[in-house]
Amino acid sequence: MRRKTPESLRSARWFEPDDLRSMGHRSRLMQLGYAEEEFRGRPVIGIMDTWSELNTCHAHFPERVQDVKRGVLQAGGFPVQMPSLSVDESNMKPTSMLFRNMLAIETEEMIRCHPLDGVVLMGGCDKTTPGLVLGAISAGVPAIYVPAGPMIRGNFAGKTLGSGSDAWKYWDERRAGNLSDQDWVGIQSGIARSAGTCMTMGTASTMTAIAEAMGLTLPGASSIPAVDSNHHRMASACGRRIVEMVWDDLTLDRIITEAACRNAATVAMATGCSTNAVVHLIAIAKRAGIRLTLDDLDELGRTTPLIANVRPAGKGYLMEDFYYAGGLRALMNQLRERLDCSALTVNGRTLGENIEGAEVYNQDVIRPLSNPVYHEGSLAVLRGNLCPNGAVIKPAACDPRFHVHEGPALVFDSYPEMKAAVEDENLHVTPDHVMVLRNAGPLGGPGFPEWGMLPIPKALIKQGHRDMLRISDARMSGTSYGACVLHVSPESFIGGPLALLKTGDAVRLDIPNRRLDMLVDDAELSQRKAQWRAPEPRYERGWGWLFSKHVTQADQGCDFDFLQTDFGRAAGEPDI
Ligand code: FES
Ligand code: MG
Numbered sequence: 326m327r328r329k330t331p332e333s334l335r336s337a338r339w340f341e342p343d344d345l346r347s348m349g350h351r352s353r354l355m356q357l358g359y360a361e362e363e364f365r366g367r368p369v370i371g372i373m374d375t376w377s378e379l380n381t382c383h384a385h386f387p388e389r390v391q392d393v394k395r396g397v398l399q400a401g402g403f404p405v406q407m408p409s410l411s412v413d414e415s416n417m418k419p420t421s422m423l424f425r426n427m428l429a430i431e432t433e434e435m436i437r438c439h440p441l442d443g444v445v446l447m448g449g450c451d452k453t454t455p456g457l458v459l460g461a462i463s464a465g466v467p468a469i470y471v472p473a474g475p476m477i478r479g480n481f482a483g484k485t486l487g488s489g490s491d492a493w494k495y496w497d498e499r500r501a502g503n504l505s506d507q508d509w510v511g512i513q514s515g516i517a518r519s520a521g522t523c524m525t526m527g528t529a530s531t532m533t534a535i536a537e538a539m540g541l542t543l544p545g546a547s548s549i550p551a552v553d554s555n556h557h558r559m560a561s562a563c564g565r566r567i568v569e570m571v572w573d574d575l576t577l578d579r580i581i582t583e584a585a586c587r588n589a590a591t592v593a594m595a596t597g598c599s600t601n602a603v604v605h606l607i608a609i610a611k612r613a614g615i616r617l618t619l620d621d622l623d624e625l626g627r628t629t630p631l632i633a634n635v636r637p638a639g640k641g642y643l644m645e646d647f648y649y650a651g652g653l654r655a656l657m658n659q660l661r662e663r664l665d666c667s668a669l670t671v672n673g674r675t676l677g678e679n680i681e682g683a684e685v686y687n688q689d690v691i692r693p694l695s696n697p698v699y700h701e702g703s704l705a706v707l708r709g710n711l712c713p714n715g716a717v718i719k720p721a722a723c724d725p726r727f728h729v730h731e732g733p734a735l736v737f738d739s740y741p742e743m744k745a746a747v748e749d750e751n752l753h754v755t756p757d758h759v760m761v762l763r764n765a766g767p768l769g770g771p772g773f774p775e776w777g778m779l780p781i782p783k784a785l786i787k788q789g790h791r792d793m794l795r796i797s798d799a800r801m802s803g804t805s806y807g808a809c810v811l812h813v814s815p816e817s818f819i820g821g822p823l824a825l826l827k828t829g830d831a832v833r834l835d836i837p838n839r840r841l842d843m844l845v846d847d848a849e850l851s852q853r854k855a856q857w858r859a860p861e862p863r864y865e866r867g868w869g870w871l872f873s874k875h876v877t878q879a880d881q882g883c884d885f886d887f888l889q890t891d892f893g894r895a896a897g898e899p900d901i
Contacts, residue, residue, distance in 0.1 A: 328574045329442075331366035335466065338898070339440035340365050350440065364403040368571035370564070371441040372397075372404055373432060373461075375453045377411035382450035382529065383473055384520035385551050389560045393445050393471065396564020402571070404564065407435060407444075412452045414529075414802075422800065423772030423872060425452040425459075425605075426885050432460025433888075437896060441466060443571040445563055446541075449473025449522045449551075451803070454532035455605035458541065459884070462577050462612045463895070467570040469563050469671045470541040472533035474551035475644035476521030482508070486516045488523030489804020490637045493778065501786045521551025524644040526635040527803030528599040535602060537653050538592035539609075540580045540670030544679035548652030550645055566672060575673065581613040584665035588676060590622055591663050594629035594702025595656060597638030599803025600717045600811050603704060604773075608882030614890050619715045619880050623706035623839065630697035631721055632659060634690050637806040638721040639698045642690050650690035654683035659694060707810065709842040710850070711796070711822050711832070714814035714880045719806070720836050724792040727808035728836040732757035732794060734843070736828045738764055740776055747782040754782045756790050759832040763823050764860065765799035766816025767876045767883050771863040777801035777811040794834060796841070798823055798879075810834065810841060812879040818860060825853040 331337065339350045354364055372393050376386035390406055397404035410428045412421050436444055444464075446457040449472050461468040479486025495512050498504045522529035533547035543563060549556045586606065593602045603622055610617035633656055635642050642650075657664060658680045666677025685691045692698060699721035707716045720728060735758045737743035743762050746752055754760075760779050767773040777799040781790060794808045798816040801809055815821035822843070826832070831844040864870040875885040886892060 329572050334368060334571070335442045336369040336440040368402040368442040368568050369440050370397045370402045370404050370567050370571070371407045371436060371439065371444040372447065373407050373409045373444050373457060374447045375409045375411045375428070375457070377413065379416045380411040380413035380450055381415050381517070382413065382476070382520070382522040383411065386447055386473070389447065389471065389557070392557045392560035393447070393564040396561035397568055400565040400568035402568035407439070409435070409457070412450070412456055414451045419770060420772045420774035421452045422774065422883070423869070425456045426872070426876070426888065427868065428453065428456030429459035429888065432457050433463040436461070436464035436466055438899065443467040443567045445469055445471055445567050447471045447473070449529050449533055451528040451532065451601065454529070454536055455609060458536065458609055459612050462581060462609070463888070463890070465576060465578070465895070467567065467575050468541070468577055469543070469567045469570060470536045471560050471563050472536060472542055472547045473522050473529070474549050474553070474556050475524040475530055476517060476519045476551055478524060478643050478645050479516040479518060481511050481515035485643065486512065487525040487636045487643050487804070488516065489527055489802050490525050490806060491516060493805060497781065497786055497791060500783055519552045523804055525637055525804045526597050526599070526633060526639070526644070528601040529803070530644050531593060531596065531599040531602045531803050532605060534596050534598070534653055535589040535593055535606065538589040538657065539585045540668055540676060543672055545652050545654045548644065548648040550648055569673070570671060573673065575671070578613065580669055580671060581609070581615070582668060583615045584668045586610045586613070586615050586617050587625070588664045588668055590617065590625045591629050591660060592653070592657060594626050594704065595631060595660055596633040596703070597631050597635060597698065597721060598703045600704060600719055601800055601803055603717055603812065604800070604879055604883055607880070608884045611882055611884060612890050619706045622704065626702040626704045626706070629663065629702035630694055631699040631701070631703055632656065632692040632694060632697050634692055634698050637804055638703055638719060646687070646690050650687035651683060651685045654680045655685045656691050658683040659685065659691065705836055705839060707834070707836070707839050707841040709840045711826070711841045711843050712813045713822065714878065716810050716813045716841055718808070718810050718836065722806040723808035727792065727794050727834065729834065730794050730808070731831060731833040732759045734759050734761050734826055734828055734830045734832050736761040736763065736826055740765065743779060747780045750783050750787065752782050752784050754784055756785060756793055758793065760793060760795045761823070761826060762797040762799065763817035765797050766813070766818055767878060768863070768873055769816055769818030769860070770799060771869060772872065773800055773879070773883060775800050775802045777809050778805035778807055779809070796823070796832065814878045814880045816878065820857055820859065822850070824857055825850055
């Protein structure tokens with residue numbers, strides 16, 4: 326059932342009229358050496374390419390763009406490369422999260438203002454997936470996602486290294502005096518050995534898995550290692566498919582439904598997802614006009630077992646092993662009963678059809694439901710007088726003795742203050758202490774940085790401790806682990822209750838009952854509240870100022886208020 330004709334293509338409004346403006350548009354494509362028959366009457370496909378030389382995870386994109394173009398041409402489309410904001414995790418300060426919404430705005434507006442009939446979204450490094458998807462939802466044209474794919478396994482001295490996770494682990498060994506300078510340099514050169522995203526189940530692999538479970542990629546696409554020749558073939562297949570999607574007018578509103586969002590959340594829980602999934606999933610669902618709350622995610626977390634045995638929540642394996650074990654299709658087939666298999670995907674088939682017959686080849690990597698890595702899903706959502714609007718923890722990635730824990734708070738107001746204290750070998754701290762970092766949320770950080778895996782104080786490291794309860798209004802990397810309560814909302818910078826906590830106050834965490842409280846009475850808290858003064862704003866101009874004025878809190882997905890779909894009427898097509 327083809328609903329689009331050459332005359333009804335969106336790009337026809339640019340190229341077909343016999344008027345001055347259209348002559349200008351045509352002549353400018355001809356400036357590139359194209360003949361009219363190469364673009365007129367053909368779907369114009371924008372390749373939204375988040376490549377840069379500082380986004381090392383996307384180092385293979387220049388090649389993959391050529392694969393996508395090949396596919397588009399084979400299917401009779403006209404490909405155009407659209408360099409897009411390259412939000413990278415590896416080199417941006419203070420945090421890439423400050424720029425997710427910038428990519429979302431850019432994607433939306435660059436699609437809207439150009440003669441594009443459909444887009445191929447090329448991303449992978451953490452924020453690029455939600456940034457591109459958020460923008461494409463609002464732009465409303467057909468879109469398909471090309472996930473960058475994970476890099477190959479790290480290797481040093483005969484040992485496998487996992488992105489992020491092993492950096493944290495060996496850093497603590499170095500701080501404990503157990504690792505030589507030479508070994509540290511060896512780890513540095515062995516932990517990132519190819520193009521591709523972090524190969525633990527960090528935020529990148531979590532978000533690309535979410536994209537696949539949501540129906541935005543071709544079946545199995547998210548698990549293919551970046552440098553595998555299958556990755557080239559997947560990219561060219563996306564090029565062919567997007568042209569058909571344009572003719573079929575298969576827009577994202579038909580794919581990102583409530584069922585698709587719940588499927589994505591279920592799959593995220595079963596994979597041991599990054600805590601960042603919560604923020605991005607809520608933002609994506611809201612853009613698509615779907616209600617998905619922290620409580621919905623907690624409920625899915627309680628009922629979905631974690632079956633991907635991939636670090637950091639799982640034990641020994643990495644994304645390359647996950648691919649060889651059958652990849653995400655095989656994992657989703659295990660979860661079949663818990664998914665809405667009728668959800669439509671970009672290839673025009675249902676999720677159920679796409680995962681039919683997908684086999685698990687290694688039952689230790691992708692576990693059967695009867696033998697999960699952890700009996701519940703990856704995340705738990707907490708409430709209490711420290712986090713009335715919620716906070717998040719990854720129970721499977723922390724020492725179980727912290728699942729129920731009470732201890733005295735050790736509070737820091739800034740990262741530099743905390744950093745100096747944890748290196749002080751004489752710091753008064755016990756393994757029962759609860760380390761707290763505040764002013765690290767969306768406004769306080771600024772930008773909601775990944776500081777939430779607070780370093781264990783050296784005094785404890787030297788005694789052999791490697792985990793303790795930590796609380797912050799920051800995020801943490803998906804490659805991180807430990808008893809870290811994150812995303813405390815509302816954040817302290819705007820006067821959330823975390824701002825009222827004092828060193829020495831007792832704090833109680835109870836994961837089974839989903840509670841996080843400070844054991845301070847209400848009268849005392851009201852008094853502290855009355856004395857609280859808001860910190861100086863972080864920005865007085867520029868992007869940071871715009872971000873600060875409009876970003877929503879963690880529990881709302883950190884979208885900008887004015888970008889949310891319910892903020893106002895959608896922009897129509899340009900009328901000239
Ligand atoms: Fe790019 Fe981890 S730094 S995915
Ligand atoms: Mg990360």
